[in-house]
Amino acid sequence: MQPEVEHIRKLVQAIYPLTEAEWLDLEKIWTPVSYKRKEIVTMAGEKEKYLYFVLEGVQRVVYLDEQDREATLVFTYPYSFGGVLDALMQQQPSRYFYETLTPSSFLRAPFAHLQELMDVHPNISTMIRKGITAALSGVLERIVELQCFSSEEKFRKLMQRSPHILQLVPHKYLANYLGIDPSNFSKLINSVKI
Template sequence: MKEILKVITNNISPLSEEEWQDFHQIWKPFSCKRKECLSPVGKREDNLYFITEGLQRIFYEDQEKEATLIFTYPHSFGGILDSFILRTPSKFAYEALTPSKFLRAHHDDLEKLSLKHAGIAKFIKIGITGALAGVLERQVELQTFSSEEKFRKLLNRSPHILQMIPHKYLANYIGIDPTNFSKLINSIKL
C-alpha cells in the first residue's frame, strides 16, 4: 500500500529519501464497513486519508436536502479538508459507500513533518491547491452546465465511476432526481 502512496506523492511533489522515510511512517492502516461515517458533521477532521480500497463520498445534509459534493476512491486522498486544515468542526460528513481500506495520517503528525521538511510542506501546499482548483472547477460546472454537461464532465474526469457508484448518488451529485438519471443515461451515447 505504501508503494502506491509513494508513487502518488511523487506525482504531486517528489520527496527526498529522508523526507519519504519520515513521511511514510505516519501513515497507518485503517478500514471501515459500508455506510460507516468516517467524519461526522460537527466533529473536527483529524485525519487525512489515502484510499487503497473502496468508495466514499463527502456530503452536506440539512433537514430537507442532501448534496453529494465529492467522491473519493482508490489512489486518491480524502477527508474533510477545510476542517482538517482550519481545525474547525466539519459542516460535512465523510461516509464509506462500500467497505473501504485506507492509510491515514493524523493532522498533528503531518503538521510536525511539514515544519521539519520543506518538501513535505510543499507537497501539502500543492495538494491543497489542487483540491481548491477542483472545487472551483466544480463550482463552474454547478453554475453553468446542464445536467447532461455535468454528467459528461464527470465521466471524462472519472470514466470508471459509472460502474462504481450507485446511481442515486450520481444523480444527487449532478443535481437531478434519481428517476431522471435513468433517462439521462439512456439519452447519452457513452
C-alpha cells in the first residue's frame, strides 16, 4: 500500500488501537485523489460518499445561506480526517460544502466500504465512534466559545488550540470562523500577545 497510509495508521492507533488484521482490511479501502485551489469537494445537497484523509493542503466545511452569507464551520489540514461527517454517517444530503482553500491531496475511502468494515470489525466501529465523539466534543466547545466569548477571547482560544493556523489559513476565513469582522481580526493579530 502507498506510504501515505501510514499517516492514517498513526491517527487511527491514537484514536483506538486496531489489530494487525483489522488494520490490513482498513488500509485497503483508501485511494488517492487531488483537487485544485478553491474547488468544491462535496456540494451542499449531495450525499457525502467518502471519508477523506488530508495529506496536503487546507480545506473548510462551510455553510452558505440563500443571501450568500457564509459560516466557516471547521478547517481540515494534514494529517486529519475530512469531509462532511454528519452527511457521511447519516447518508443524507449535505447541508454544507467541503471546499479546498489550497491545492489539496487526500486519501479517500468510500462510505460503503467503511460501513462493511464497521459491520465486520467491532473495533473499527468503536474507533469511528470514538473519533466522531471527539469531534462532537470539539464542536460543543466551539459553540460555547462563539456564544459566550468576546472577540479577543475567541482569538486567544484559537491561538492556544491551533497556533499554526495563522500560517495555514487566509485570515478572512479565520475571521469568518470566529464570527469576527475581518478588520477587527487584523487588529487582534497586531495587538494580542500570544
